[in-house]
Amino acid sequence: MPSIVQFSAPRLVELVECEQQELTPGTVRIRTWYSGISAGTELTAYRGSNPYLSKSWDVAQRLFTEGAPAFSYPVVGWGYSEVGEVVEAADDVVGLAVGEVVYGIWGHRSDAVVPATAVMGRQVPDGTEPLHGIFARVGAIALNAVLGANLHLGEDVAVFGQGVIGLLATRLANLSGANVVAIDHFGVRLETAKAMGAHDVVASNVAGGAAESIRSLTNGRGVDVAIELSGNYRALHEAVRSVGADGRVIAAGFYQGGGAHLSLGEEFHHNRVQIVASQIGGTPVGLGTRWTPARLVSVFMDQLSAGRIEVAPLISDIVDAQQVAQAFRRLDEGAPQTMQTVLRFEGAPA
Secondary structure (H helix, E strand, C coil), X not given: CCEEEEEEECXXXXXXXXXXXXXXXXXXXXXXXXXXECCCXXXXXXXXXXXXXXXXXXXXXXXXXXXXXXXXXXXXXXXXXXXXXXXXXXCCCCCCCCCCXXXXXXXXXXXXXXXXXXXXXXXXXXXXXXXXXXXXXXXXXXXXHHHHHCCCCCCEEEEECCCHHHXXXXXXXXXXXXXXXXXXXXXXXXXXHHHCCCCEEEECCCCCCHHHHHHHHCCCCCXXXXXXXXXXXXXXXXXXXXXXXXXEEEECCCCCCXXXXXXXXXXXXXXXXXXXXXXXXXXXXXXXXXXXXXXXXXXXHHHHHXXXXXXXXXXXXXXXXXXXXXXXXXXXXXXXXXXXXXXXXXXXXX
């Protein structure tokens, strides 16, 4: 029987059997090799803090409202960073062949039937390690934030949070010609940020706050723009403090609960700071229709296959899918050495 990862209750996750999906016209069957765990979004499901678990999402109004939660335990089907082999294709499918290795979104499951159009053109490029295809989605999230920052050659940007997406944003901002200041609590992640192209690094727990150190590095003027990717309200407040007058903050973290540490009457008000949300469901409005979420994925993977982005150092744990409970427990503990955790399904290359 196929298997799928299920959040059964807060902090209870397991691999359970599921029904095999039926192949229908226009679809392909994929045997999953690898599936990357999101240390942001998926931990909110693991911890029970995701707003979809406590409120109703009104699709038409685009509002969270009180009422029956959008999701309830057990929750299945999460996961958005998959790589696998096409093992079966409907008779009407063209452009995809059995045996090809593709990346996409079909959840933490051993076997998936998806529309062929969902993975068309998403074959892992020749010469690229198949495992690295799990970074397509998180790379797109990082690129979306960097595009939202609207960086120019020689500008200063602070990237708060040097987890997987933050480190990718640091690299992409560097490739865009910006001078990057990387901020994180953990020294090991700051060292990795240097390898990814950060010009300077700052510990988030430095006396006086990271913003004071950032202003010292920029001769007092502050950075042109800050990108916040940790999802921590203290970090968002420091990001606001770090930019100069009329500066801009790209809030790309998945913030939970209320912002007790975000003091909008201070630098935000006095320096006329803009806070702009970045979320993978859409691209920066200033880019118009030229950019789409699909193009974000394509561009990031082009950079990866060209060797401009190195993702191997970001993979800290590759575990068999049966060990999913231990994997989430380790991510929840927040060990600084734990970065990208990958579930390996049966049949994946040794």
